[in-house]
Amino acid sequence: FLVSKGNHRHFMEKEIHEQPEVISHTLANYLDFSKGRIRPGSAPVDFAKIDRIAASACGTAYYAGLVGKYWFERIARLPVDIDVASEFRYREMPLSKDSLALFVSQSGETADTLASLRYCKQQGLTIGTIVNVRESTMARESHTVFPTLAGPEVGVASTKAFTCQLSVLASLAVAAGKMRGTINEDEERQLVRELSEIPRYANQALRLEPQIEAISRDLSQVKHVLYLGRGTSYPLALEGALKLKEISYIHAEGYAAGELKHGPIALIDESMPVIVIAPYDHWFEKTVSNMQEVAARGGKIILITDEKGAAASTLNTMHTIVLPDTPEIIAPIIYALPIQMLAYYTAVFMGTDVDQPRNLAKSVTVE
Ligand code: G6P
Numbered sequence: 355f356l357v358s359k360g361n362h363r364h365f366m367e368k369e370i371h372e373q374p375e376v377i378s379h380t381l382a383n384y385l386d387f388s389k390g391r392i393r394p395g396s397a398p399v400d401f402a403k404i405d406r407i408a409a410s411a412c413g414t415a416y417y418a419g420l421v422g423k424y425w426f427e428r429i430a431r432l433p434v435d436i437d438v439a440s441e442f443r444y445r446e447m448p449l450s451k452d453s454l455a456l457f458v459s460q461s462g463e464t465a466d467t468l469a470s471l472r473y474c475k476q477q478g479l480t481i482g483t484i485v486n487v488r489e490s491t492m493a494r495e496s497h498t499v500f501p502t503l504a505g506p507e508v509g510v511a512s513t514k515a516f517t518c519q520l521s522v523l524a525s526l527a528v529a530a531g532k533m534r535g536t537i538n539e540d541e542e543r544q545l546v547r548e549l550s551e552i553p554r555y556a557n558q559a560l561r562l563e564p565q566i567e568a569i570s571r572d573l574s575q576v577k578h579v580l581y582l583g584r585g586t587s588y589p590l591a592l593e594g595a596l597k598l599k600e601i602s603y604i605h606a607e608g609y610a611a612g613e614l615k616h617g618p619i620a621l622i623d624e625s626m627p628v629i630v631i632a633p634y635d636h637w638f639e640k641t642v643s644n645m646q647e648v649a650a651r652g653g654k655i656i657l658i659t660d661e662k663g664a665a666a667s668t669l670n671t672m673h674t675i676v677l678p679d680t681p682e683i684i685a686p687i688i689y690a691l692p693i694q695m696l697a698y699y700t701a702v703f704m705g706t707d708v709d710q711p712r713n714l715a716k717s718v719t720v721e
C-alpha cells in the first residue's frame with residue numbers, strides 16, 4: 355500500500371515526528387502501564403536460564419543493540435556479546451546452546467543479519483529477533499519475534515525504527531531483570547513508569563526543532579564532525595555520526611569520550627565541531643572533563659545535555675541543546691531525536707536527496 359508524506363517535506367521528517375506515537379504503540383505491547391508491570395507473555399524467553407546473549411545486526415540496528423548491551427548487563431546482569439553481522443557470521447565464535455541469539459532489524463531481510471541468524475539456528479541456539487516487518491524472512495525463521503510497531507519506514511536513514519528498537523530492548527532488559535531476580539517488583543514498577551514517559555519526553559525533544567535547524571545551518575558549512583559520548587551515549591555518538599554522513603555526506607566520526615586522547619584529539623582545531631552527548635548521568639563529570647581538553651585546543655563544542663547538565667557545565671560551548679531532565683534509562687531514546695534532527699536539517703541545507711541518499715539502500719539484501 356502507499357504511504358504518504360502528508361504535510362512533510364521528506365519521509366525522514368515525517369518519521370522523526372511520528373516517534374512519540376509509534377514508541378507508545380511499541381511500548382504498549384510489552385508494558386502494562388496501569389499495573390506498572392511487564393506484560394505477561396510479551397517476552398517469551400526464559401531469561402533466568404540464559405547464560406548470555408549473542409547479538410548481531412547492521413547499521414543503525416547494530417547501534418540499538420549496543421545500547422541494549424548496557425541495559426541487559428546493568429539491569430539484568432546478563433552478559434551480551436554484540437557484533438556487526440558481517441563479522442559475526444564468519445567469526446566462528448564459540449556459542450553455547452544456553453545463549454539467546456538476538457537479532458535486530460527493521461526490514462528483517464538484511465543479508466548479513468539473516469546469515470548470522472541461520473548460523474546460530476544451525477548451532478542450536480534459541481533465536482529471538484527484534485523486527486519491524488512482521489512478514490519478513492527473519493521473523494519467519496525466528497523462534498521468538500519481538501515486534502517493533504514503528505509502521506512502514508520509508509526514509510533510507512532509519513529513525514523511528516531505531517527508537518522503537520531501543521524501546522523494545524529496554525523493555526526486554528527489565529523483563530530479563532525481573533526473571534533473573536536482579537530487580538524486585540518496586541524496581542520493575544519504577545522502570546516501567548519511566549519507560550512509559552518516553553513519548554512525553556520525545557514530544558518535548560521535538561520542540562527543539564527550530565534551534566536545531568539553526569545549528570544545522572552552521573554544521574552544513576563544515577567538512578568534519580566528531581561525536582562523543584560515554585556509557586549509553588557512546589552508541590548514540592556512533593549513530594549521530596552515521597546519520598550525518600549517510601544523508602549530508604559530511605565526514606563524521608563517533609567516539610567513546612574516553613578514547614578522545616587516544617587519537618581523535620589530534621584532529622581538534624577551530625574548524626571541526628565536536629558534538630558531545632552528555633545527559634546529567636553518572637558519566638557526566640567524566641565526559642565534561644574530556645571536553646575541557648577539546649576546549650583547551652580551540653575546539654568548537656556543541657553540547658547536547660539536559661537542564662541539570664547545562665547548569666553544572668562550566669564549558670564554553672558554541673551551542674548547547676538543552677533537553678528536559680529524563681530518567682537515566684530513557685535518555686538514549688530521547689537523545690536520538692536531536693541527533694536525527696541535526697542530520698536531517700544539515701542535509702536539507704546541503705540540498706542532498708534526504709530520503710534516497712546516494713549509494714545507499716533501505717535494505718541491503720546482498721552480502
Ligand atoms: C541499511 C539502512 C540502515 C539500516 C541497515 C540495517 O544500511 O540504510 O538504515 O540500519 O541497513 O537494516 P535493517 O533492515 O536490518 O535494520
